[in-house]
Amino acid sequence: xxxxxxxxxxxxxxxxxxxxxxxxxxxxxxxxxxxxxxxxxxxxxxxxxxxxxxxxxxxxxxxxxxxxxxxxxxxxxxxxxxxxxxxxxxxxxxxxxxxxxxxxxxxxxxxxxxxxxxxxxxxxxxxxxxxxxxxxxxxxxxxxxxxxxxxxxxxxxxxxxxxxxxxxxxxxxxxxxxxxxxxxxxxxxxxxxxxxxxxx
Numbered sequence: 085x086x087x088x089x090x091x092x093x094x095x096x097x098x099x100x101x102x103x104x105x106x107x108x109x110x111x112x113x114x115x116x117x118x119x120x121x122x123x124x125x126x127x128x129x130x131x132x133x134x135x136x137x138x139x140x141x142x143x144x145x146x147x148x149x150x151x152x153x154x155x156x157x158x159x160x161x162x163x164x165x166x167x168x169x170x171x172x173x174x175x176x177x178x179x180x181x182x183x184x185x186x187x188x189x190x191x192x193x194x195x196x197x198x199x200x201x202x203x204x205x206x207x208x209x210x211x212x213x214x215x216x217x218x219x220x221x222x223x224x225x226x227x228x229x230x231x232x233x234x235x236x237x238x239x240x241x242x243x244x245x246x247x248x249x250x251x252x253x254x255x256x257x258x259x260x261x262x263x264x265x266x267x268x269x270x271x272x273x274x275x276x277x278x279x280x281x282x283x284x
Contacts, residue, residue: 089125089126089129090158091122092122092129093126093158093159094159094162095112095114095119095122095123095126096134097152097159098112098119099123100144100148105119105120105123132147133145133148134147134148134151134152175204176204176207178207179208179209180208180210181212181223181226182209182211182225182226182227182228183213183214183223183229184212184228184229185213185215186214188231189211189213193211197209197211212225217230231247251270
């Protein structure tokens with residue numbers, strides 16, 4: 085299996101490209117003896133000699149030439165993958181899915197999202213506005229804005245701001261039914277409540 089030989093394959097490729105152990109050592113920031121050990125270990129694992137070594141020159145065997153062609157492609161793909169991950173760590177890319185209440189989203193999100201996308205042009209923002217609780221995992225939502233108490237879960241939550249609820253009534257209603265003095269008095273009144281919020 086070559087999985088455990090990836091480091092040795094990288095070293096071998098550099099030896100071939102630099103045409104010497106010392107040149108590869110400088111390129112990789114390793115000692116010459118460490119480079120030689122990697123190549124020797126690779127040859128032992130493969131069960132075949134890859135390099136002809138003399139005091140004056142280094143050359144590829146037929147097997148080494150064939151192996152290098154494949155090895156160089158593998159090393160290049162690994163380096164490309166590492167660069168791609170580095171880019172992802174440095175600059176967010178992809179799609180960010182946001183769920184928010186309808187009215188809140190219409191009032192506040194357009195300006196906030198526009199500013200956010202100017203800062204991170206590699207991101208596409210997909211906004212879902214609804215007044216019902218969205219299952220974040222099932223619907224693939226990355227972030228949700230909730231104006232309510234949160235149930236216990238493994239999700240990470242951060243408080244953005246305080247939210248106040250107010251109880252209001254028409255003057256004519258209060259004249260006919262009286263003014264409630266305590267929360268318990270509300271049970272004796274006709275009320276309209278926002279069903280997405282937990283009951284008092």
